[in-house]
Amino acid sequence: MKEIINLPVKDLEQEEYIVNMGPQHPSTHGVLRLVLSLQGEIVQSLKPHCGYIHRGIEKMFEKDTYPQVIHLTDRMDYLSAHINNHAVCLLVEKALEIEVPERVKYIRTIMDELTRIQSHQLWWSSFGMDLGGLTCFFYGLRDREMILDIWEETTGSRFLQSYNCPGGVMQDIHPNFQKKVHAFIKTFKKKIRDYDRILSGNVIFENRSQGVGVLSKEDAISYGVTGPSGRGSGWSCDVRKMEPYSMYSKVHFNEVLRYECDTYARYMVRMQEMHESMNIIEQLIDNIPAGDCSAKMKAVIKLPAGEYFQRVESARGELGMYVISDGNKTPYRMKVRTPSFSNLSALDHMSRGMKIADLVAIGASLDLVIPDIDR
Amino acid sequence: MNSFFKYFSDIFHGVKSLLIGMSVTGRYFFSPGQIVTQQYPENRKDLQMFERFKGEVILLHDANNQHSCNGCGICENNCPNGSIEIISTRVPGEDGKLKRIIDKHIYHLGMCTFCGLCVKNCPSSALAFGQEFEHAVFDRSKLNKVLNKPGSSIIKGVE
Amino acid sequence: MDNETLKARILELVPDAQQEENKQFLTLLVPSAKLHDLALKLKNSPELAFDFLFCLSGVDYVKQIAVVYHLSSTQHKHALVIKVKTDDRVNPNFDTVSDIWRTAEFHERETYDMFGVRFNNHPDLRRIFLDEDWKGYPLRKDYVDEVNIVEF
Amino acid sequence: MTFNIYDFTSFNRWIDESLNSIMSPTWALITEMAIIGIVFLLFYAVVGLFLVYAERKVCAFMQNRVGPNRVGPYGIFQTIADFIKLLMKELVYIKDSDKLLFNLAPYIIIIASFMALSAIPFAKGLHAIDFDIGILYVIAVSSLGVVGILLAGWSSNNKYSLIGAMRSGAQIVSYELSVGLSLLTIIVLAGTMQFSEIVEMQRNGWFIFKGHIPAIIAFIVFLIASTAETNRGPFDLAEAESELTAGFHTEYSGIKFAFFFLAEYMNMFLVASIAATVFWGGWMPFHVSGWAGFNTIMDYIPPLVWYFGKTAFIIWLMMLFKWTFPRLRIDQLLTLEWKYLLPINLVNILFMAFLVLMHWHF
Numbered sequence A: 001m002k003e004i005i006n007l008p009v010k011d012l013e014q015e016e017y018i019v020n021m022g023p024q025h026p027s028t029h030g031v032l033r034l035v036l037s038l039q040g041e042i043v044q045s046l047k048p049h050c051g052y053i054h055r056g057i058e059k060m061f062e063k064d065t066y067p068q069v070i071h072l073t074d075r076m077d078y079l080s081a082h083i084n085n086h087a088v089c090l091l092v093e094k095a096l097e098i099e100v101p102e103r104v105k106y107i108r109t110i111m112d113e114l115t116r117i118q119s120h121q122l123w124w125s126s127f128g129m130d131l132g133g134l135t136c137f138f139y140g141l142r143d144r145e146m147i148l149d150i151w152e153e154t155t156g157s158r159f160l161q162s163y164n165c166p167g168g169v170m171q172d173i174h175p176n177f178q179k180k181v182h183a184f185i186k187t188f189k190k191k192i193r194d195y196d197r198i199l200s201g202n203v204i205f206e207n208r209s210q211g212v213g214v215l216s217k218e219d220a221i222s223y224g225v226t227g228p229s230g231r232g233s234g235w236s237c238d239v240r241k242m243e244p245y246s247m248y249s250k251v252h253f254n255e256v257l258r259y260e261c262d263t264y265a266r267y268m269v270r271m272q273e274m275h276e277s278m279n280i281i282e283q284l285i286d287n288i289p290a291g292d293c294s295a296k297m298k299a300v301i302k303l304p305a306g307e308y309f310q311r312v313e314s315a316r317g318e319l320g321m322y323v324i325s326d327g328n329k330t331p332y333r334m335k336v337r338t339p340s341f342s343n344l345s346a347l348d349h350m351s352r353g354m355k356i357a358d359l360v361a362i363g364a365s366l367d368l369v370i371p372d373i374d375r
Numbered sequence B: 001m002n003s004f005f006k007y008f009s010d011i012f013h014g015v016k017s018l019l020i021g022m023s024v025t026g027r028y029f030f031s032p033g034q035i036v037t038q039q040y041p042e043n044r045k046d047l048q049m050f051e052r053f054k055g056e057v058i059l060l061h062d063a064n065n066q067h068s069c070n071g072c073g074i075c076e077n078n079c080p081n082g083s084i085e086i087i088s089t090r091v092p093g094e095d096g097k098l099k100r101i102i103d104k105h106i107y108h109l110g111m112c113t114f115c116g117l118c119v120k121n122c123p124s125s126a127l128a129f130g131q132e133f134e135h136a137v138f139d140r141s142k143l144n145k146v147l148n149k150p151g152s153s154i155i156k157g158v159e
Numbered sequence C: 001m002d003n004e005t006l007k008a009r010i011l012e013l014v015p016d017a018q019q020e021e022n023k024q025f026l027t028l029l030v031p032s033a034k035l036h037d038l039a040l041k042l043k044n045s046p047e048l049a050f051d052f053l054f055c056l057s058g059v060d061y062v063k064q065i066a067v068v069y070h071l072s073s074t075q076h077k078h079a080l081v082i083k084v085k086t087d088d089r090v091n092p093n094f095d096t097v098s099d100i101w102r103t104a105e106f107h108e109r110e111t112y113d114m115f116g117v118r119f120n121n122h123p124d125l126r127r128i129f130l131d132e133d134w135k136g137y138p139l140r141k142d143y144v145d146e147v148n149i150v151e152f
Numbered sequence D: 001m002t003f004n005i006y007d008f009t010s011f012n013r014w015i016d017e018s019l020n021s022i023m024s025p026t027w028a029l030i031t032e033m034a035i036i037g038i039v040f041l042l043f044y045a046v047v048g049l050f051l052v053y054a055e056r057k058v059c060a061f062m063q064n065r066v067g068p069n070r071v072g073p074y075g076i077f078q079t080i081a082d083f084i085k086l087l088m089k090e091l092v093y094i095k096d097s098d099k100l101l102f103n104l105a106p107y108i109i110i111i112a113s114f115m116a117l118s119a120i121p122f123a124k125g126l127h128a129i130d131f132d133i134g135i136l137y138v139i140a141v142s143s144l145g146v147v148g149i150l151l152a153g154w155s156s157n158n159k160y161s162l163i164g165a166m167r168s169g170a171q172i173v174s175y176e177l178s179v180g181l182s183l184l185t186i187i188v189l190a191g192t193m194q195f196s197e198i199v200e201m202q203r204n205g206w207f208i209f210k211g212h213i214p215a216i217i218a219f220i221v222f223l224i225a226s227t228a229e230t231n232r233g234p235f236d237l238a239e240a241e242s243e244l245t246a247g248f249h250t251e252y253s254g255i256k257f258a259f260f261f262l263a264e265y266m267n268m269f270l271v272a273s274i275a276a277t278v279f280w281g282g283w284m285p286f287h288v289s290g291w292a293g294f295n296t297i298m299d300y301i302p303p304l305v306w307y308f309g310k311t312a313f314i315i316w317l318m319m320l321f322k323w324t325f326p327r328l329r330i331d332q333l334l335t336l337e338w339k340y341l342l343p344i345n346l347v348n349i350l351f352m353a354f355l356v357l358m359h360w361h362f
Helices: A002-006 A009-014 A057-061 A066-073 A078-096 A102-130 A134-155 A177-200 A203-209 A217-223 A227-231 A263-285 A339-345 A347-351 A356-366 A370-374 B002-029 B074-078 B117-121 C003-013 C032-044 C104-115 D009-022 D025-062 D078-088 D099-117 D134-142 D145-155 D159-190 D195-204 D212-229 D254-280 D292-300 D303-324 D330-358
Strands: A017-021 A033-039 A042-049 A306-314 A317-325 A333-337 B056-059 B084-092 B098-108 B127-130 B144-146 C018-020 C026-029 C052-060 C065-072 C079-086 C093-095 C118-120
Touching (some): A033 A356, A042 A356, A057 A333, A066 A078, A066 B117, A102 A134, A177 B002, A203 A263, A203 D330, A227 A317, A227 A339, A263 A356, A317 A339, A333 C052, A339 A356, A339 A370, A347 A356, B002 D025, B002 D303, B056 B098, B074 B117, C032 C079, C032 C093, C052 C104, C079 C093, D009 D025, D025 D078, D025 D254, D025 D303, D078 D254, D099 D254, D134 D159, D145 D254, D159 D330, D212 D254, D212 D330, D254 D303
Antiparallel strands (some): A017 A033, A033 A042, B084 B098, C052 C065, C065 C079
């Protein structure tokens, strides 16, 4: 007791107040653990601890054939499952030098953009929820349901579709597909106005997000923060523009850039991207050419020995698939560069000196998906 | 003076944006017709899944309790998770040659990820996806299913 | 800058770099001792300006352990792959590049976690996904786990 | 004895006289206290349960959902089922927590809201006690709840709880000022602090109409400040489920959690009824001076309907706030109070005093 009394007061003030945020915490969106060192409400430093949902997907890749790999990539970033599949398929097709039918490219691109919209919808929902506006959550999920229904009709699954396969897609699109996508775009263009009215223009929201979590362009590049988060820092990092794949070289769309570098900028980039995605879909949906929904593939796919790298733009940023093949039907080594993993590394830098509430907003604006980090 | 006006314009714009937000939720409050919730167990009777819906893997049987699976094992090889096991036996056929027929087509629903590779790669289109989605059981062992119905046989001419 | 001039420029910096065959990127195998120097120059020289490390992966070549750096430049839009290899499987050791590209901090921790590659001067080299007391490095080819890895 | 739903004075007197006729005055007083206590306890439970149900239904409709609809018709027994569940749940004791304070905190919060309820006039003659300093009493008593929150946060031995409690302390101490000052604006107009007189003075028009601009400003300020004082969204920083999991009541379970839960809704009912009484005339029907016929028709609607209708409307407004807005940050919360609400309030009081002085009110 005596020792405690005799402690100099200054030491007690400088003592770190460690709070474990997670692994079970409403705003870490999964099992991510952040060890915060606080001074009052101010975050002094932050250490992310991940791995709570590590499933060793990269190890599992090494025993799976290339068609089998696809269903595992679904489960990394489950919100852009289709885009993950797309990356593997592009990689296999590039290695085998197969040209897929035009129809497949159209279908894949439309599906990619639907994926992006639904991912951003869910992000918007949880972003609103993290800031305390619970109603946003339900509005976002309500509108996302339409996309899930479209998927369910065509691919058979609502969420983890495994719809792509090397050389094409598993099944042709459902006859109702185009009609439903049109209906969705028509409805969602109305509903997205509600999103702006309830959150984007709200004075509380603006105060909560503007100037919070500033990440300069140099830092964004150095930390490898790609995707909408990077574009919110003014870094033009859209793979769809840099290395166009599928139909992206033929459609017109803007790469959304904001230069405020804060949470609000990242928010606005994603809101704007939903409009751009709808724009892309509208350009493609009526022009899907007739043809096969898959190229002729051998029964056993063996990549020629060598190294292959494929980048695609997932809803969270740049997704890289790096395959070293030794000529077998299974990859020798397959590494996935997931966007959330790199984005997470900047969280410490961005949230220093911010409050706990800001940390929640920053984390939400990075749109972390934990299985994407842990793999 | 400028900051004085800014103070009041801040208040004005703030209140305006809040009222706009309240008008959205208020509007939904007074229009219960837009409710999208489905009453699940009640609507069970008229709940129609999409025809391609991947509920579970089934072995298609026709009216004579016959299926077209000859036990080639392609589905077993294609499955990434080992959720399909085929136990086949060889019996002498009509022409005297040994013919492979399935004894049990075992499907572990608990391990299945619904990737669709088995259905896609089945050479005789014997497998398909079923519409059943209420898979909750009290015992995990009940998720291990035998797909070929008891007493079923192979359709003539498929093998 | 196209791949040929890029190669020439880098060979100026590191004369004993070897080119590896790769259709997509210029791939250079660099002696591990010169990695950090080269990385600094790649980042800082204005005509190279490799400021974006978009992938860092460990590879187990059974006899060797390698680390592969995928680099690109946001200004000049050129890309480059740098590889370092070591024969020392017991205690593979490279210099960190996390002071040059901040994103490498996490990727190097992952490589340490999965391959046991130690990165000198890394600020916080701990296991990132697995438990602190995990035995072995799972992505190595000789890793055995009879309980969790089921062979079909 | 005639039972009159428009005036409970005679009913109260009848109870008082009949009790006094069968027992000594001391015992009659004690019996009356006991009766009032039981009535309030029941009222508390019923209103609490109903408000929880109402909140869930209201937010469901705002979110395009149906809300509770399984237990009973339209799910009306849902909260009762929840309450039974909470009663049966295990009370988890926290290691190294301060047992006494940990157990005491829910009661302090409940008692604070319970005491404040006693001064509210529900209809003419229907109030437990009619203080001549009613408003002062309500402000004083209702702010006792913060002690409970601070105790709960401190004694839980949980870092989230402590942060939540500290936030709540700063918040309630600040917003107490605005609540008091906005009520003071009306006191300037009314010239009394007695609830029954305040209601009686609104016979020829509610204060929000009589005091026009300053009264409306005061009402808006009161609504914001009281929402903050009851720790409801968008000011629910003390709970802030996305930041602090559940804030000060993270470690509470079972019936103790139910106490916190109930107290929150009761506080909401309380501030809504104060707002209804002070600004919207309480149980006083809608009167327009000069329209005698209209006023008579309005008088036929029982005062309890008026009272609960007004309170329900204000509660609905507070629910609309909660389910629309994102949460503020702690520094923004204090900025709102000290840089916006407080100066506006002070100017508003001067304005109102000037108005009363010049007889510019209706």
